[in-house]
Amino acid sequence: xxxxxxxxVIITGGARGMGAAHxxxxxxxxxxxxxxxxxxDAGEALVDELGKNASYVHHDVTDEAAWETIVREATAQFxxxxxxxxxxxxxxxxxxxxxxxxxxxxxxxxNLTGSWLGIRAVAPVLSAGGGxxxxxxxxxxxxxxxxxxxxxxxxxxxxxGLTKAAAQELGAAGVRVNSIHPGGIATPMTQGPGDRSDxxxxxxxxxxxxxxxxxxxxxxxxxxxxxxxxxxxxxGSEFVVDGGVLSGVPF
Ligand SMILES: NC(=O)c1ccc[n+]([C@@H]2O[C@H](COP(=O)([O-])OP(=O)(O)OC[C@H]3O[C@@H](n4cnc5c(N)ncnc54)[C@H](O)[C@@H]3O)[C@@H](O)[C@H]2O)c1
Numbered sequence: 001x002x003x004x005x006x007x008x009v010i011i012t013g014g015a016r017g018m019g020a021a022h023x024x025x026x027x028x029x030x031x032x033x034x035x036x037x038x039x040x041d042a043g044e045a046l047v048d049e050l051g052k053n054a055s056y057v058h059h060d061v062t063d064e065a066a067w068e069t070i071v072r073e074a075t076a077q078f079x080x081x082x083x084x085x086x087x088x089x090x091x092x093x094x095x096x097x098x099x100x101x102x103x104x105x106x107x108x109x110x111n112l113t114g115s116w117l118g119i120r121a122v123a124p125v126l127s128a129g130g131g132x133x134x135x136x137x138x139x140x141x142x143x144x145x146x147x148x149x150x151x152x153x154x155x156x157x158x159x160x161g162l163t164k165a166a167a168q169e170l171g172a173a174g175v176r177v178n179s180i181h182p183g184g185i186a187t188p189m190t191q192g193p194g195d196r197s198d199x200x201x202x203x204x205x206x207x208x209x210x211x212x213x214x215x216x217x218x219x220x221x222x223x224x225x226x227x228x229x230x231x232x233x234x235x236g237s238e239f240v241v242d243g244g245v246l247s248g249v250p251f
Contacts, residue, residue: 002030013088015042017187021216061114067121111155131174167236183242209244
């Protein structure tokens with residue numbers, strides 16, 4: 001018995017990082033998962049690992065038509081749809097003076113507009129199936145800003161606001177909507193050669209109560225809780241998993 005037995009969940013950006021950890025955890029908790037991403041090789045490899053309870057769809061969250069495809073795939077493959085994790089995201093460390101408008105818009109488009117499109121696409125299907133749960137992946141940067149992260153911070157604050165407005169709008173339809181706010185989690189986003197901070201992580205963690213990177217697997221149980229009936233009275237709320245980063249001021 002798992003807390004997600006017989007639930008069908010779409011996870012965007014699920015081919016690697018936290019999304020992949022969520023897919024593994026949800027399947028272990030009894031779910032069937034539809035993984036969307038633009039990284040097809042990684043997505044297919046994950047489905048090979050997870051077996052019959054997982055399916056991969058090439059899915060760019062900014063593409064309105066692609067949302068119809070992934071919802072159709074979920075219901076065709078597994079017969080129903082119960083949840084969505086709006087996990088796909090990009091992070092770029094860049095001072096405003098160096099960021100052009102196209103770069104700013106790209107981050108908003110993926111992190112914010114992609115989540116809005118997702119909520120709009122799945123809500124009627126969740127409702128028709130008797131209700132459901134949507135988890136939007138914001139960040140500690142949905143609660144506090146950081147230099148070099150104006151676009152990312154704006155997008156993650158907006159995801160937090162989107163969550164609350166959607167919860168208000170969809171409550172009567174039986175759809176719950178919550179946001180999660182991870183801190184520094186060790187994934188390709190933060191450890192890879194590309195979009196990484198030039199901040200020394202040891203000085204960042206020096207004043208954090210749990211002074212280390214979080215692991216993706218330490219976030220997945222929170223997402224599963226929010227998708228499950230265990231959180232039946234939670235909607236429009238924000239759930240922080242950050243090792244205590246936001247609990248104090250850096251004196
Ligand atoms: N790692 C952290 O410290 C951290 C902290 C707080 C929040 N987050 C958020 O968690 C989520 C997952 O991040 P992660 O750390 O696992 O990073 P990651 O880079 O490992 O994974 C992000 C995934 O999103 C996919 N993606 C990017 N653009 C896409 C698009 N247009 N359509 C579909 N998929 C797309 C990528 O291909 C990748 O598989 C993101 O929303 C991120 O902003 C991460």
